[in-house]
Amino acid sequence: MSSQLLKGKKGIIFGALDERSIAWKTAQSAVANGAQIVLTNAPIALRMGKINELAKECNAEVIGADATSDADLDNLMQKSMEILGGKVDFILHSIGMSPNVRKSIPYTNTNHENFLKTLDISALSLHRVLQAAMKADAINEWGSVVALSYIAAQRTFPGYNDMADAKAVLESIARSFGYHYGFAKKVRVNTVSQSPTVTTAGSGVSGFDVFYDYAEKMSPLGNASAEACADFCTMLFSDFTRMLTMQNLFHDGGFSNTGVSARIIEDMQKAAGQQ
Known part of the structure; x- marks a missing residue:
């Protein structure tokens, strides 16, 4: 979808790994x-990853930065403004990783050192990014920061492990920093709670395929694709959403407001009849 919503705007995209990622x-x-x-x-x-392929396609430069490093983020803000010729108008935070999930460590037996890494990488990194941007005065007034979240911040999905806690912290940071950044510079900060999406990161969650099918059957509009989420983020970067901040926005085909669907009931009845 192209309508030149962001004509003349400049931004930083965190987290593009390969063509399956929402950041890509x-x-x-x-x-x-x-x-x-x-x-x-x-x-x-x-x-x-394949980020250099994306950089060539988008005529963009790549700056390496560890989102848990204040020094790296300070450097990123300064270099981005040099490359783009001024302040940015939007930032996408698409960062998440859990050592406990990768190592299949159950939530109730969590390795707490791993847990701290999950929180630092997946949630506190948003605070670091916003802090670095504010310190450098890197975002224009009425700029937009969007971070990707998931409904496990509000509801329990066992396979999501400690990433659920990280997403809850992420959303809280968006509200808290959004308050301060809004008053200081009119910068808006929101999170997008996306449907389960076939990405490199999402596919690593235990039972992902089964839950993807369940969410598809639960959602009146079906699961939102990575492409649809990308277009939604583009709208949130645009001037059409200037008064929207400190919100967690569900982009999930209606899953978040559906108690149960007829398709799920039919599946349950079939399963009961087969027993």
Whole structure:
């Protein structure tokens, strides 16, 4: 979808790993809508992913930055403004990783050192990004910061493990920092709670395939795709959402407001009849 919503705007996209990632799709959508961007990810992700392909497609430069490093983020803000010729208008935070999930450690037997890493990478990194941006005065007034979240921040999904706690912290940071940044610079900060999406990160969650099918059957509109989420983020970067801040926005085809669907009831009845 291209309508030049972001013509003349500049932004930083965190977290594009490969063509399946929402950050990758958002970078494409932003550029298609007229934006200039800088791409960034952790050094290890730059080596493992395909970000240079995306950079070539989007005519964007890549700046390596560990989102848990204040020094890296300070450098990112300064270099981004140099490359783009001024302050940015939007930032996408698409960062998340849990060592406990990767190692299949159950939530009730969590390794707390891993838990702290999960919180630092997946949630506190948003605070660090916002703090670095504010310190550098890197975002124009009426700019927009969007961080990707998930409904596990509000409801329990066992396989999501300690990432659920991280998303709850992430959403709280968006509200708290959004208050301060709004009064200081009219910068708005929101989170997007996306449907389960087939990405490299999402597919690593235990039982993802089963839950993806369940969410598809529960949601009146079906699961929202990565492309649809990217276009939604583009709208949130635009001037059409200037008065929207400190919100967690469900982009999930109606899943968050559906108690149970007829399709799920039918599946339950079939299963009961087979027993």
